[in-house]
Amino acid sequence: MANPKAIIADDEEQLRIYLKSKLADIWPELIICGEAQNGLAALKLIESCRPAIAFLDIKMPGLTGIEVAQQINTDCRVVFITAFDQYAIEAFENEAVDYILKPVTDKRLKKTINRLKKQISGILDPPADFSQTMDRLMAALNDKQSPGYLKWIRVRHGEEVRLIASDDVYYFKAEDKYTVVRTRAGESLIKKSIRQLSEELDPDQFWRIHRGTIISVDRIARVSRSFAGRLIISLKDLPETLTVSRSYAQLFKHM
Amino acid sequence: MVMKSAKEQLTMKAAIKFLLYTVGFDTLIAIFLTGIKFGGGFLINFIISQCIGLSICTCVLIAHLFFEKAGPLFKAILMAAALIIGSLGGSYLGSVVSGMSPDILFEKHGLLQLLFLGVMFGSIITYFFSSREQIAESQARIQEEKIKRLTSEKKAAEANLKMLQAQIEPHFLFNTLSNVLSLLDTNPQKGKSMLVDFIQYLRASLSKIREEQANLGQEMDMIRAYLGIFKVRMGDRLKYKIDLPKHLSAVSFPPMLIQPLVENAIKHGLEPKVDGGEILISGIEKDGLLRLAVVDSGGGFIEGRESGMGLSNIRERLQSLYGESGRLILEENQPHGLKATIEVPYGKP
Numbered sequence: 191m192a193n194p195k196a197i198i199a200d201d202e203e204q205l206r207i208y209l210k211s212k213l214a215d216i217w218p219e220l221i222i223c224g225e226a227q228n229g230l231a232a233l234k235l236i237e238s239c240r241p242a243i244a245f246l247d248i249k250m251p252g253l254t255g256i257e258v259a260q261q262i263n264t265d266c267r268v269v270f271i272t273a274f275d276q277y278a279i280e281a282f283e284n285e286a287v288d289y290i291l292k293p294v295t296d297k298r299l300k301k302t303i304n305r306l307k308k309q310i311s312g313i314l315d316p317p318a319d320f321s322q323t324m325d326r327l328m329a330a331l332n333d334k335q336s337p338g339y340l341k342w343i344r345v346r347h348g349e350e351v352r353l354i355a356s357d358d359v360y361y362f363k364a365e366d367k368y369t370v371v372r373t374r375a376g377e378s379l380i381k382k383s384i385r386q387l388s389e390e391l392d393p394d395q396f397w398r399i400h401r402g403t404i405i406s407v408d409r410i411a412r413v414s415r416s417f418a419g420r421l422i423i424s425l426k427d428l429p430e431t432l433t434v435s436r437s438y439a440q441l442f443k444h445m
Numbered sequence: 446m447v448m449k450s451a452k453e454q455l456t457m458k459a460a461i462k463f464l465l466y467t468v469g470f471d472t473l474i475a476i477f478l479t480g481i482k483f484g485g486g487f488l489i490n491f492i493i494s495q496c497i498g499l500s501i502c503t504c505v506l507i508a509h510l511f512f513e514k515a516g517p518l519f520k521a522i523l524m525a526a527a528l529i530i531g532s533l534g535g536s537y538l539g540s541v542v543s544g545m546s547p548d549i550l551f552e553k554h555g556l557l558q559l560l561f562l563g564v565m566f567g568s569i570i571t572y573f574f575s576s577r578e579q580i581a582e583s584q585a586r587i588q589e590e591k592i593k594r595l596t597s598e599k600k601a602a603e604a605n606l607k608m609l610q611a612q613i614e615p616h617f618l619f620n621t622l623s624n625v626l627s628l629l630d631t632n633p634q635k636g637k638s639m640l641v642d643f644i645q646y647l648r649a650s651l652s653k654i655r656e657e658q659a660n661l662g663q664e665m666d667m668i669r670a671y672l673g674i675f676k677v678r679m680g681d682r683l684k685y686k687i688d689l690p691k692h693l694s695a696v697s698f699p700p701m702l703i704q705p706l707v708e709n710a711i712k713h714g715l716e717p718k719v720d721g722g723e724i725l726i727s728g729i730e731k732d733g734l735l736r737l738a739v740v741d742s743g744g745g746f747i748e749g750r751e752s753g754m755g756l757s758n759i760r761e762r763l764q765s766l767y768g769e770s771g772r773l774i775l776e777e778n779q780p781h782g783l784k785a786t787i788e789v790p791y792g793k794p
Binding site: 203204293374415417 | 631679719760
C-alpha cells in the first residue's frame with residue numbers, strides 16, 4: 191500500500207510548521223502533500239492532491255474548517271484542529287469526529303493517528319455518511335452562535351456612515367418613507383421600516399406601541415391616561431410624549 | 446397637583462382623586478361652620494360648601510386643562526381667577542339649591558365675606574393637595590434616583606467582571622501558547638520574544654494596581670505587546686501602527702478601554718480576511734476632548750459582528766466613568782473596515 195497523503199490547513203504559519211514536525215516524528219510514512227493558510231486554498235488543495243487525511247483548523251479566513259469539510263467530495267478523512275471552542279468540542283464528541291487541540295500534545299496526536307491508521311487500512315469503519323455528519327455539526331454550531339438582536343443601527347450622515355447603539359435610542363418613529371431614530375443627541379433618519387426593526391430588535395427592550403412607533407422600555411418615565419382615555423408615555427430626560435395606539439394598549443395592562 | 450409643571454399631563458385618575466378629596470374636605474368645612482354657628486343649619490352649610498368646593502374644583506380643573514402650556518405667572522393669575530369665579534358661582538348655586546334666595550345669602554353675609562371664605566378654603570385645599578403631590582413626587586424622585594444608582598453600580602460591577610473575563614480569552618491564550626511551543630523548536634529567539642510580549646500583556650491586564658493608576662502610555666505598551674503577539678501569529682497578514690503624541694503618554698486613562706477595540710479589529714476585522722490588513726491606533730487632544738481611534742481596513746461592519754460583548758462593555762464602562770460625556774463612536778472606514786473612536790473629556794481621570 192502506498193504511503194498515505196495528508197494536507198494541513200491553518201492560517202498561522204508557526205502552527206502548521208509545528209504540526210508538520212510532530213507528524214513527521216510520530217507518523218514518518220505520512221506524506222504532507224500541501225499546506226493551506228485559508229479555507230479556500232484548503233479546498234483547492236484537497237481537490238488537487240486528493241489526500242487521505244485533512245487536518246483543518248476551524249477558525250480560518252475564507253472558509254472555516256467545518257465549511258471546508260462540508261464541501262469535500264473526495265474520500266478524505268478530516269481531523270479538526272482547535273485552540274479552544276467549547277461548542278465545537280461538544281459537537282465533535284457528539285458526532286464522534288476526530289479533533290486535536292492546540293497546543294498539540296504527543297499523547298493526543300498518537301491516539302488520533304492510531305485511529306486514522308486503522309480507518310485507512312480498513313480495520314475500523316470510516317464514519318458513516320460524512321456529509322450528513324457535517325451538516326448536523328454545522329446546524330449544532332449555528333444554533334449556539336445565533337447572531338442575536340440588532341445592537342447597532344447604521345445611520346448615514348452625508349458621506350459618513352455612523353453606528354448608533356440601540357441602547358442609546360429612545361424611540362423609533364415612522365415618518366413618510368423614513369424612520370426617525372431619536373437619541374438624546376437628536377434625530378437621525380434611517381431607511382429601515384418600523385416593521386423590520388420590530389423583527390430585529392430585542393423584544394424585551396423594545397416595544398411596539400403604535401403602527402409607526404417603537405419605544406425603548408428603559409426610557410419610559412411614566413405612562414398615564416389622558417382625558418380621552420389614550421395612554422400617553424412620558425420619556426426620561428426628553429420633553430416629548432408618545433401615544434400608545436389602542437391595539438397595543440394591552441402591553442401596559444398589568445401596570 | 447394643580448400647580449404641576451406644564452409638560453406633565455393631568456390624568457383622569459388624578460382628577461377624580463382631586464374631586465373626591467374636595468367632597469370630603471367640603472364636608473369638614475360644613476361641620477366646622479355649623480360648629481361655630483356660622484350660616485344656616487348643617488344641611489344648608491353642607492349643600493353650600495359642596496357647591497362652592499366643587500365649583501372651585503371644576504374651575505381649577507378647567508383652568509388646568511385648557512391652559513396646560515401657560516407660564517407660571519399666567520398660571521397663578523388663572524388659578525386666582527378660578528378661585529374667585531368658583532367661590533362666587535358656588536355660593537350662588539348653593540343658595541339656589543338649598544332653597545335660599547341668593548339675595549338673602551349675599552345680604553346676610555356680604556359679598557366680600559363670602560368671597561373671602563371661598564378663596565380661603567379654596568386656597569387651603571389647593572395648597573394642601575399641591576404640597577401632598579409634591580411630597581409624593583419628591584419621594585418618587587428619591588426612589589428613582591436610588592434605583593438609578595443601584596442599577597449603575599450593578600452595571601459597573603458586571604462590566605468589570607466581563608472585562609476580567611475578556612482579558613484571558615481562552616482562544617487567545619491557547620493559540621499564543623501553541624505558537625510559543627512551536628517556536629521553541631524552530632526559532633527559540635523569536636519564541637522568547639513572543640513569550641516576553643505575552644508576559645507583559647498578561648501582567649498589564651491582570652494587575653489590580655493598574656486599575657487605579659493607569660496612563661495612556663501604559664495602555665499603548667500593552668497594546669503593542671498584544672499586537673506583537675499577533676504579528677508573529679498572522680505574519681504578513683497584519684500591519685499596524687501606533688501613533689500617540691508623546692505628551693499624551695502621561696495622561697491618566699482607564700485601562701482596558703482601547704485594547705478591546707484592537708482585539709475587535711483583529712478578531713472581526715482582519716482575521717476573517719484572507720489577505721488580512723492594517724490597524725492604525727491614534728490619539729489626539731483637541732478642544733478639551735481626547736479622542737482615541739482604532740481604525741482597521743478589515744471586513745467592516747457586518748450585522749452580527751457587534752453581537753460580541755466587547756463594545757457594549759466599553760460603552761457601559763464609559764458611561765459609569767464619564768457619564769454622558771464619554772462616548773464610543775463607530776464609523777465605517779473608507780474604502781473598507783471600521784473606525785472606532787473613544788471620546789472623553791481631556792484632563793479628567
